[in-house]
Amino acid sequence: xxxxxxxxxxxxxxxxxxxxxxxxxxxxxxxxxxxxxxxxxxxxxxxxxxxxxxxxxxxxxxxxxxxxxxxxxxxxxxxxxxxxxxxxxxxxxxxxxxxxxxxxxxxxxxxxxxxxxxxxx
Amino acid sequence: xxxxxxxxxxxxxxxxxxxxxxxxxxxxxxxxxxxxxxxxxxxxxxxxxxxxxxxxxxxxxxxxxxxxxxxxxxxxxxxxxxxxxxxxxxxxxxxxxxxxxxxxxxxxxxxxxxxxxxxxx
DNA sequence: TATTTTTATACATCAAAGTATATATTTACA
DNA sequence: TGTAAATATATACTTTGATGTATAAAAATA
Numbered sequence: 001x002x003x004x005x006x007x008x009x010x011x012x013x014x015x016x017x018x019x020x021x022x023x024x025x026x027x028x029x030x031x032x033x034x035x036x037x038x039x040x041x042x043x044x045x046x047x048x049x050x051x052x053x054x055x056x057x058x059x060x061x062x063x064x065x066x067x068x069x070x071x072x073x074x075x076x077x078x079x080x081x082x083x084x085x086x087x088x089x090x091x092x093x094x095x096x097x098x099x100x101x102x103x104x105x106x107x108x109x110x111x112x113x114x115x116x117x118x119x120x121x
Numbered sequence: 122x123x124x125x126x127x128x129x130x131x132x133x134x135x136x137x138x139x140x141x142x143x144x145x146x147x148x149x150x151x152x153x154x155x156x157x158x159x160x161x162x163x164x165x166x167x168x169x170x171x172x173x174x175x176x177x178x179x180x181x182x183x184x185x186x187x188x189x190x191x192x193x194x195x196x197x198x199x200x201x202x203x204x205x206x207x208x209x210x211x212x213x214x215x216x217x218x219x220x221x222x223x224x225x226x227x228x229x230x231x232x233x234x235x236x237x238x239x240x241x242x
Numbered sequence: 243t244a245t246t247t248t249t250a251t252a253c254a255t256c257a258a259a260g261t262a263t264a265t266a267t268t269t270a271c272a
Numbered sequence: 273t274g275t276a277a278a279t280a281t282a283t284a285c286t287t288t289g290a291t292g293t294a295t296a297a298a299a300a301t302a
Contacts, residue, residue, distance in 0.1 A: 004174045004184060022248060033292055038250055045290055048257085049167040053125050063125065064185035143280060154260055159282055166258055169290085248299065259288070267280065272273105 008052075008066045009043040015059045016041075030054040129173075129187045130164040136180040137162075151175040 016026055023041070027034045032054055039045045047055070049063075056063045137147055144162070148155045153175055160166045168176075170184075177184045 005170050008170060023250095024248070034248090035250070035293080035295095036291055038248095039290085042250080044250095046170040048169070048290065049126055049129060051291085063188045067184045067188075144282095145280070155280085156261080156263095156282070157259055159280095160258085163282080165282095169258065172259080244302090246299100246301070248297100250295100250297070252293105252295080254291105254293080256289100256291075258290085259286100261284105261286080263282100263284080265280100265282070267278100269276100269278070271276085 003043075004067065005046050006043045007069060008047065009041055011066045011068065012047075012055060012059075013041045015061065015065075019059065026055070026058055029058045124164075125188065126167050127164045128190060129168065130162055132187045132189065133168075133176060133180075134162045136182065136186075140180065142179075147176070147179055150179045 016023070023034050023037050026032070027037050032040075032051060036045070036051075040047045040051070052063050052066060056065070059065075137144070144155050144158050147153070148158050153161075153172060157166070157172075161168045161172070173184050173187055177186070180186075
């Protein structure tokens with residue numbers, strides 16, 4: 001299992017090389033010292049959130065992009081999100097019915113969690 | 122424009138409260154000192170990548186989840202969106218069951234739409 | 243090979259993590 | 273109710289690691 005810091009480093013380097021930037025160029029636009037940037041690409045350090053923020057601006061991506069693994073994306077949420085948007089197009093009563101079902105499922109989950117907690121005590 | 126650190130803090134706190142965990146419980150499972158966790162939720166510090174990694178494990182989400190903005194909530198109705206995020210925390214089989222129900226509702230809607238279109242012609 | 247360009251590393255400084263403790267909040271019992 | 277005990281959250285202080293600065297090493301170009 002690849003370490004997250006290395007994944008982030010690889011993604012950052014890949015983005016830079018895709019844009020054919022030198023480290024210096026990236027840093028000129030981001031106020032990150034080139035030396036620090038070098039350490040980030042080589043996973044010698046764990047870049048802070050504000051550093052990632054600066055890099056995301058330069059590369060014009062979301063920060064989340066840095067954490068995406070190469071192997072087939074676990075985009076379980078995407079299809080769900082599409083469905084959700086469609087739910088909005090349902091009639092009010094249909095929407096309510098669906099929401100009730102969701103509530104049930106979630107209540108069930110919470111109940112199980114609470115039981116777990118009790119057992120753990 | 123909301124700061125990324127604050128966004129991350131909010132997302133982390135929301136995930137914890139949904140699971141009805143105390144800070145201590147989260148920390149027991151993650152080796153993060155409770156004091157440090159408190160500072161993270163209050164955006165007093167920028168959590169490191171390895172800290173985010175530990176939290177992602179406890180909450181059973183991708184790290185990218187911490188960086189997702191609430192903007193999506195403006196596209197869809199708000200209470201629904203909150204439920205959706207909760208669905209993510211359900212077990213796989215429960216999730217599948219719920220998705221099937223959603224599919225059914227949507228298929229039904231499509232069918233009616235198609236009928237409407239036919240009638241209108 | 244000299245020069246320029248690119249990337250990496252040594253060292254000082256500041257912020258996150260770790261430890262201990264304090265403060266707040268909830269709960270249990272008289 | 274009031275209050276003691278327990279639980280939950282926040283904060284001071286030390287340690288460790290990321291950032292900032294300067295410089296060195298490596299690679300590319302002429």
